[in-house]
Amino acid sequence: MWIHAPSHGRIFDRLVEEHRQIVAMFDRALAQPTPEGCAAAFAEIAHFLRAHERAEEEILYPELEGSREIGDHVAEDRREHADLEARMRVLEALPPDSGAWSPLVRDLRDAFVRHAADEEQVLFAGARTRFGDDRSELLLIEYEMDRDLALKHS
Numbered sequence: 001m002w003i004h005a006p007s008h009g010r011i012f013d014r015l016v017e018e019h020r021q022i023v024a025m026f027d028r029a030l031a032q033p034t035p036e037g038c039a040a041a042f043a044e045i046a047h048f049l050r051a052h053e054r055a056e057e058e059i060l061y062p063e064l065e066g067s068r069e070i071g072d073h074v075a076e077d078r079r080e081h082a083d084l085e086a087r088m089r090v091l092e093a094l095p096p097d098s099g100a101w102s103p104l105v106r107d108l109r110d111a112f113v114r115h116a117a118d119e120e121q122v123l124f125a126g127a128r129t130r131f132g133d134d135r136s137e138l139l140l141i142e143y144e145m146d147r148d149l150a151l152k153h154s
């Protein structure tokens with residue numbers, strides 16, 4: 001008889017995968033040879049990053065906010081989302097051919113990498129064991145619906 005190992009966390013596997021996708025999008029934006037290419041690549045990052053973060057905040061964070069162990073960390077992650085948003089707004093007001101564009105995109109990439117690593121190591125690691133497979137599967141479906149709605153309407 002086959003015994004399937006419990007997956008306990010397809011929602012987290014998906015979020016980690018999206019973190020990797022976003023880092024790859026930053027690398028593509030930084031490698032663009034023209035200002036138009038930079039602007040288009042950055043618009044794509046901002047669109048996807050906002051949808052990802054909104055869905056995390058609306059679907060995942062409320063599940064963890066009441067936790068004694070990681071509740072405080074959720075508040076910290078919300079602050080980090082606000083910081084990433086502020087950095088994106090600065091960049092959206094800046095022409096890509098200005099000398100500050102690449103260094104600021106690199107700073108935003110680094111801030112995102114730090115945030116994602118922290119989320120993965122503290123929040124997701126702490127939360128993985130809290131949800132059974134069914135709950136995790138349901139959260140994944142809700143997350144994807146919320147993210148796709150954000151992608152469609154922004």
Ligand SMILES: [Fe+2]
Nearest residue numbers: 053056077119
């Ligand atoms: Fe996040």
